[in-house]
Amino acid sequence: MRDFYLEQITWDIEYNPDSNITLYILHKGAAFRICYVAEALKASPLALEQHRECSRILHQGDGDPDAIRPVAERLTKPFEELMNRLLPSPATEFQLTESLHGYLYPPSFELEARAAESSEGVVQAHFLGAVSRQKGGACGLVVGFLQPHLSSLLALNVKTYSSGQVQVLAYHVTPRARRAPSKVLVGNTVFFFKLFMRPHDHGRHELQSFVKILADAEASRPLLSEARICRLHGLLIDEDDDVLQHYDIDDSEEYRPGVQRLVGLLFTYIDNKGTLRHIAPWSDCSNEDRSCWSRQIHNTVTSLHAAGVVWGDAKPENVLIDQEDNACLIDFGGSYTPGWVDREKQETAEGDWQGVKRIDEWLARWSHQPITSRLMSR
Structure with missing residues (x-):
C-alpha cells in the first residue's frame, strides 16, 4: 500500500458476515484506526454486500497474509486522501519511521466507513476525531507496579534508556499482520527489543528471572557464564509527559506528572x-x-x-x-x-x-x- 502500512487488522474470531473490521494503519509517522461497521453501511445494499465479502475472505484466510493483503488494500483505499489531509503539519516533524519513540507514540486518529443510499457501493471516509490521551493510553507498565524487581535490576547496574534513544533497524510480523520492532540500534550497538506489555504476574516473573541471571554473572563462580541464553542489557523507561506529548487530555482525565513506564527490554542481539x-x-x-x-x-x-x-x-x-x-x-x-x-x-x-x-x-x-x-x- 505504498507508504500506508498495515500494522494490524481485526475481525470476529467466529464467522459473522456483519463482523466489525478494524484496520490500524501507519502513515508518515501518524496512526489511523479505520472502523468498518455493518450498521454504518446498511443504507447501501452494495456496500454492505462488499463488507460481508471482505468478512468472508478474512475468516476463510485465517490470518494468511496473502489473503489479508488485498482485503486491507481495498478497505484502506477510500481513506487515503483523508489520511493525507489529517497528517500533522509540518508532516516531516512526525516522520519518525526509524525511531522507536515515533513507532510507540504516534499522533492517532479514528476514522469510520459510511455509505449513503445513493452511493452505489462507494464508501465514504469520515473523521471521528483524534484519539485522546485517555483512549490512546500508554505503552508498558507503570514503574511503581514493578517494584522491587526494577530496583534489584538497577542495583545490578542495568542501564536505562528512553525510547527516543533507540533507532529501529528491523521489524518482525506477528499473527494477523501486526508489525513490531525487533532489531534496534542504541549508539553503535545492535540489540533485540522486546515490548514490555505482559500481565503483571508474568512481567514480574521475567524481571525476577533476569535479576537472578545478572546476580549469577557477578558471582565469583558464575553458573551461567557459558549458558546459551538471551541476556538483558538495558531497560527502556519513558516519562508520561514524553509518552503522551501528541495526545489531547480529556477533561475527565487526571493529570499525573512524573509518572514513568517500563516500555521495553533490550537484549544482546543473537x-x-x-x-x-x-x-x-x-x-x-x-x-x-x-x-x-x-x-x-x-x-x-x-x-x-x-x-x-x-x-x-x-x-x-x-x-x-x-x-x-x-x-x-x-x-x-x-x-x-x-x-x-x-x-x-x-x-x-x-x-x-x-x-x-x-x-x-x-x-x-x-x-x-x-x-x-x-x-x-x-
Whole structure:
C-alpha cells in the first residue's frame, strides 16, 4: 500500500458476515484506526454486500497474509486522501519511521466507513476525531507496579534508556499482520527489543528471572557464564509527559506528572538462522544437528536451575539457532503453551523438564533415529 502500512487488522474470531473490521494503519509517522461497521453501511445494499465479502475472505484466510493483503488494500483505499489531509503539519516533524519513540507514540486518529443510499457501493471516509490521551493510553507498565524487581535490576547496574534513544533497524510480523520492532540500534550497538506489555504476574516473573541471571554473572563462580541464553542489557523507561506529548487530555482525565513506564527490554542481539521450530524440520538438518541441539537445551536448562532460574515457556519457538548452529534459549517471561507444558506445571522446574522432554519427542519426529541425551531420563 505504498507508504500506508498495515500494522494490524481485526475481525470476529467466529464467522459473522456483519463482523466489525478494524484496520490500524501507519502513515508518515501518524496512526489511523479505520472502523468498518455493518450498521454504518446498511443504507447501501452494495456496500454492505462488499463488507460481508471482505468478512468472508478474512475468516476463510485465517490470518494468511496473502489473503489479508488485498482485503486491507481495498478497505484502506477510500481513506487515503483523508489520511493525507489529517497528517500533522509540518508532516516531516512526525516522520519518525526509524525511531522507536515515533513507532510507540504516534499522533492517532479514528476514522469510520459510511455509505449513503445513493452511493452505489462507494464508501465514504469520515473523521471521528483524534484519539485522546485517555483512549490512546500508554505503552508498558507503570514503574511503581514493578517494584522491587526494577530496583534489584538497577542495583545490578542495568542501564536505562528512553525510547527516543533507540533507532529501529528491523521489524518482525506477528499473527494477523501486526508489525513490531525487533532489531534496534542504541549508539553503535545492535540489540533485540522486546515490548514490555505482559500481565503483571508474568512481567514480574521475567524481571525476577533476569535479576537472578545478572546476580549469577557477578558471582565469583558464575553458573551461567557459558549458558546459551538471551541476556538483558538495558531497560527502556519513558516519562508520561514524553509518552503522551501528541495526545489531547480529556477533561475527565487526571493529570499525573512524573509518572514513568517500563516500555521495553533490550537484549544482546543473537544473530540467528531462525527458531528451532522452523529449522529442525528442514531436510538438510542432520540427526547429529538435532541431537546436538537437544544436548545443548538440556545442559542450559540444568545450568539455569542450578542458578535458581526457571525457563518457563519451554517450546521450540523459544529456542534460536545461531549462525554457528548452537541452540540458544530465549523468553523468560513465564506462562506456558498447551501441548508443551501443562498449566499446573507452568513456571516450575518440573514444567521445564516436561517441555524439554516434549521438545525431544518433537525433534525425534524429524529424525531417522530417536533423539538421545544423557539427561533424557529426568
